[in-house]
Amino acid sequence: MSLEIEEKAVSSALGDRLHPEPRHEPLVFERSGRGKVGYSLPPLDVPEVLAIPESLRRADIEGETEVTEVEVARHFTRLSQLNFSIDQGLYPLGSCTMKHNPRTNEEVARLPGFAASHPLAPEGSCQGTLELAWRLEQILIELTGLSRVTLQPAAGAQGELAGILMIRAALAKAGNPRRTVLIPDSAHGTNPASAHFAGYRVSELKSNARGTLDLDVLEAAMTEDVAALMLTVPNTLGIFESQITEIAAIVHAKGGLLYCDGANFNSFVGIAKPGRMGIDVMHMNLHKTFSTPHGGGGPGAGPVAVAERLVPYLPRPTVERRADGTFTLDFDRPDSIGRLRTFLGNYGMFVRALAYIAAYGNRIGEVARGAVLNANYIRAGLAGVYHLKYDAPTLHEVVFSDKKQAERGVHAIDIGKRLMDYGFHPPTVYFPLIVPGALMIEPTETEGRPGLDAFVGAMRAIAKECEEDPELVRKAPHTTPVRRVDEVGAARNLILRWRP
Amino acid sequence: MKFLPASDADRSAMLQAIGAARLEDLFASIPPEVLEEPKLPPPLSEIEIRRFLGGLSARAASARETAFFLGAGLYHHYVSAIADQMLYRSEWLTAYTPYQPEVSQGTLQSIFEFQTHICLLTGLDVANASLYEGASALVEALLMADRLARGRRRAVLSAGIHPEYRETVATYFANLDLEIVEVPVGSDGRTDAAALAAAADEETFAVALQSPNFHGLVEDWSAAARAASRCGAQSVAVIAEAASLGLLAPPGLAGIDIACGEAQSLGVPMHNGGPLLGFLACRTAHQRQIPGRLVGETRDAEGRRAFCLTLSTREQHIRREKATSNICTNQGLMALASNIHMSLLGRKGLREVATQSHAKAEYLKAAIARVPGYRLPYPGPSFNEFEVEAPVPAAPLLARLAGEGILAGVPLARYFPQWPNRFLVAATEMNTREEMDRLVGRLGAVS
Numbered sequence: 032m033s034l035e036i037e038e039k040a041v042s043s044a045l046g047d048r049l050h051p052e053p054r055h056e057p058l059v060f061e062r063s064g065r066g067k068v069g070y071s072l073p074p075l076d077v078p079e080v081l082a083i084p085e086s087l088r089r090a091d092i093e094g095e096t097e098v099t100e101v102e103v104a105r106h107f108t109r110l111s112q113l114n115f116s117i118d119q120g121l122y123p124l125g126s127c128t129m130k131h132n133p134r135t136n137e138e139v140a141r142l143p144g145f146a147a148s149h150p151l152a153p154e155g156s157c158q159g160t161l162e163l164a165w166r167l168e169q170i171l172i173e174l175t176g177l178s179r180v181t182l183q184p185a186a187g188a189q190g191e192l193a194g195i196l197m198i199r200a201a202l203a204k205a206g207n208p209r210r211t212v213l214i215p216d217s218a219h220g221t222n223p224a225s226a227h228f229a230g231y232r233v234s235e236l237k238s239n240a241r242g243t244l245d246l247d248v249l250e251a252a253m254t255e256d257v258a259a260l261m262l263t264v265p266n267t268l269g270i271f272e273s274q275i276t277e278i279a280a281i282v283h284a285k286g287g288l289l290y291c292d293g294a295n296f297n298s299f300v301g302i303a304k305p306g307r308m309g310i311d312v313m314h315m316n317l318h319k320t321f322s323t324p325h326g327g328g329g330p331g332a333g334p335v336a337v338a339e340r341l342v343p344y345l346p347r348p349t350v351e352r353r354a355d356g357t358f359t360l361d362f363d364r365p366d367s368i369g370r371l372r373t374f375l376g377n378y379g380m381f382v383r384a385l386a387y388i389a390a391y392g393n394r395i396g397e398v399a400r401g402a403v404l405n406a407n408y409i410r411a412g413l414a415g416v417y418h419l420k421y422d423a424p425t426l427h428e429v430v431f432s433d434k435k436q437a438e439r440g441v442h443a444i445d446i447g448k449r450l451m452d453y454g455f456h457p458p459t460v461y462f463p464l465i466v467p468g469a470l471m472i473e474p475t476e477t478e479g480r481p482g483l484d485a486f487v488g489a490m491r492a493i494a495k496e497c498e499e500d501p502e503l504v505r506k507a508p509h510t511t512p513v514r515r516v517d518e519v520g521a522a523r524n525l526i527l528r529w530r531p
Numbered sequence: 532m533k534f535l536p537a538s539d540a541d542r543s544a545m546l547q548a549i550g551a552a553r554l555e556d557l558f559a560s561i562p563p564e565v566l567e568e569p570k571l572p573p574p575l576s577e578i579e580i581r582r583f584l585g586g587l588s589a590r591a592a593s594a595r596e597t598a599f600f601l602g603a604g605l606y607h608h609y610v611s612a613i614a615d616q617m618l619y620r621s622e623w624l625t626a627y628t629p630y631q632p633e634v635s636q637g638t639l640q641s642i643f644e645f646q647t648h649i650c651l652l653t654g655l656d657v658a659n660a661s662l663y664e665g666a667s668a669l670v671e672a673l674l675m676a677d678r679l680a681r682g683r684r685r686a687v688l689s690a691g692i693h694p695e696y697r698e699t700v701a702t703y704f705a706n707l708d709l710e711i712v713e714v715p716v717g718s719d720g721r722t723d724a725a726a727l728a729a730a731a732d733e734e735t736f737a738v739a740l741q742s743p744n745f746h747g748l749v750e751d752w753s754a755a756a757r758a759a760s761r762c763g764a765q766s767v768a769v770i771a772e773a774a775s776l777g778l779l780a781p782p783g784l785a786g787i788d789i790a791c792g793e794a795q796s797l798g799v800p801m802h803n804g805g806p807l808l809g810f811l812a813c814r815t816a817h818q819r820q821i822p823g824r825l826v827g828e829t830r831d832a833e834g835r836r837a838f839c840l841t842l843s844t845r846e847q848h849i850r851r852e853k854a855t856s857n858i859c860t861n862q863g864l865m866a867l868a869s870n871i872h873m874s875l876l877g878r879k880g881l882r883e884v885a886t887q888s889h890a891k892a893e894y895l896k897a898a899i900a901r902v903p904g905y906r907l908p909y910p911g912p913s914f915n916e917f918e919v920e921a922p923v924p925a926a927p928l929l930a931r932l933a934g935e936g937i938l939a940g941v942p943l944a945r946y947f948p949q950w951p952n953r954f955l956v957a958a959t960e961m962n963t964r965e966e967m968d969r970l971v972g973r974l975g976a977v978s
Contacts, residue, residue, distance in 0.1 A: 186859065187860070330663075
């Protein structure tokens with residue numbers, strides 16, 4: 032990386048930064064004024080009736096707003112301008128896969144048959160929606176190489192729970208549900224939490240010096256009391272478990288099942304198939320690999336693909352195609368783990384994911400190729416500047432640490448905050464837990480080379496600032512709508528709502 | 532490929548910077564025996580995607596083109612154009628969980644406002660940033676109650692709670708050594724307060740009641756509140772039709788400890804059943820046991836008002852298997868839509884939507900009751916939904932009406948095989964008198 036690129040990158044990023052003046056937008060409740068109206072309804076065309084006893088009614092909704100549409104439009108537009116988003120620039124939040132969200136997908140998801148339909152309508156009135164779900168399942172079966180997919184889970188964490196519950200049901204049916212789930216120390220926090228809520232004890236496996244799982248560590252832990260190994264592939268360091276088939280063999284030899292956390296499926300989608308790796312269950316995050324928008328924290332969707340032996344345990348209902356080509360819901364699944372939520376799942380996300388996959392078609396592997404190329408480019412650009420605890424080859428993300436900068440009293444959080452001044456969202460910090468002071472960077476495939484160069488330039492400039500003016504970094508950010516926010520104070524003195 | 536900004540020249544230069552000869556070399560860590568390209572059709576253009584999905588959409592009945600009376604936990608209510616158009620803004624759509632408050636004040640303040648709206652509607656002190664949907668919100672509420680009453684094993688649930696909610700609870704509870712006791716509804720379709728109280732004992736951690744219940748009937752929150760407080764359990768109010776909160780007594784004022792359910796009616800389209808908008812609210816005393824994300828008000832380094840996620844030490848990314856819940860995402864964008872909707876409607880509008888829905892449902896209920904052969908099994912007070920017993924099996928009747936552009940109701944046979952002739956009918960402010968008269972006329976003609 033030449034110094035010239037570095038300087039150019041920094042100045043252009045500074046030019047793009049958020050508006051430097053501190054701005055404040057009152058709460059919508061503080062805009063309220065007696066008698067103002069923000070809606071209109073037609074006059075009531077039936078007799079006015081109130082057939083509910085007074086004791087079961089309320090008189091008023093005290094404290095609720097009285098604002099006009101104009102004020103609401105301005106309020107939410109102004110609020111939006113206090114956010115950083117993918118469309119403004121690189122959002123390298125590791126593990127979250129913040130990639131471009133195609134707008135066609137937003138448009139088609141709002142077609143009336145999808146946005147204004149009801150899943151309890153008569154079957155003949157929902158053939159289009161059932162077919163869409165069925166088609167998405169077929170595509171996910173093809174991409175994973177597994178036997179069937181449930182689309183019901185509302186997000187990855189619910190997918191994890193569904194997967195572990197299916198494993199439990201299969202083992203219980205065979206006579207013994209077992210008591211333990213093995214999880215490597217690099218895993219997402221949702222893994223142990225999901226295993227716990229499925230009634231399992233969690234046993235943590237230590238990663239080796241390469242950041243992956245040692246076969247003898249697994250061999251020692253893998254007993255006939257172990258129901259499953261929950262493995263993130265590639266793991267949260269972005270490292271693929273090269274011995275995945277051996278791992279699967281060890282787990283299967285003891286009668287256990289291999290659960291794959293597919294949060295990082297975007298790094299090998301269209302290139303390799305989990306079904307060939309010996310994986311028995313895998314959840315996918317439609318909001319990561321298949322680019323449904325993150326929306327400020329959801330909605331997501333967490334379909335789960337399973338091998339043949341787990342098919343009887345899939346959540347109810349499943350979508351089936353009859354011999355005559357019509358579609359129906361199958362509720363008659365006696366071994367099903369049951370239902371994880373209402374209706375069919377986050378259907379609107381199915382529409383977006385299907386549109387996204389259709390746009391790539393048989394070239395879907397380009398997603399993974401682009402993501403891996405970009406992450407490795409950043410890795411090369413920052414090598415030597417930031418410490419890399421595990422230097423094994425990585426796929427779609429790279430985890431540096433603040434080790435060098437910490438010697439100057441500057442920590443991962445400070446580096447992240449300083450990146451905001453350069454016009455970038457910070458990486459994920461302090462995760463995975465096995466890397467102290469982690470800076471987890473995931474650029475995704477939708478970032479071009481100029482953006483990557485600018486990011487590398489900013490990271491290098493910050494490293495220099497850590498040497499020359501550490502206080503500047505520690506006090507960052509300097510140019511955001513608010514300065515460093517007192518999170519400790521928020522937890523100590525809880526104010527969780529406005530009060531009239 | 533229009534979503535991939537790297538040119539061929541970029542790619543070669545980048546590979547060179549990395550020190551790799553070919554792109555495939557970057558995948559050398561994946562064993563060759565697991566590599567396999569998927570068999571998928573070639574990429575589709577934007578025009579083809581619109582055509583393909585437009586074709587599927589056209590083969591599903593929508594509330595925009597039918598006389599629409601479906602409910603059962605998912606309702607067709609008014610949503611102002613602005614509540615959807617605002618969601619297109621990149622700053623809302625393409626941001627993530629506001630882990631970094633300095634560049635996320637918009638999302639954080641909107642969640643804080645959403646939390647406030649839910650508190651005002653439920654009459655409780657604290658609400659979280661949203662949950663997936665109603666059924667899993669009930670699960671989270673019950674697990675919260677279980678944490679508050681350490682060691683107790685039993686949840687008492689009214690059978691008037693939505694059957695899909697109860698099935699979800701059963702799925703979650705199956706392996707947690709927790710027991711569910713269901714209190715059946717009485718012959719009037721409502722939960723008997725005495726039966727509820729009799730079922731709750733010193734082993735009970737929660738008593739849950741839904742209002743309006745699945746049969747559409749308005750229940751008395753205080754029945755659950757009294758049954759729970761007598762034995763030291765938490766009372767849980769379940770709300771599957773949140774528009775009712777504009778008219779019905781808020782659970783917080785009736786002594787309820789935790790309110791949870793589905794807020795889809797407040798600004799979120801039906802989306803064929805998802806994404807929806809789960810919510811959960813509780814009293815201040817229990818705020819540290821609330822699951823899901825929470826936004827709090829604080830100050831920045833210069834003393835200005837600012838917002839941030841708070842109490843995250845309850846959450847899975849810190850506490851792992853000891854977390855209050857395994858959930859990670861919430862329903863951010865839906866909570867935003869709902870915040871916009873509730874702000875627009877506000878004090879007067881939320882009430883007017885509720886009173887209009889109620890008046891229309893009362894009109895329709897009375898008219899259907901007059902159709903020969905049709906009967907209302909439960910005469911008690913309802914909000915905007917009610918059960919009807921037809922003289923013939925409901926499912927084929929409803930399928931026939933759907934063919935005529937009337938989605939008349941949800942057959943109960945799927946949930947209650949013992950009632951093949953019954954169905955649920957919902958009305959909202961979206962229905963016109965003309966549509967309702969047409970429905971009544973057709974029921975009269977086909978009976």
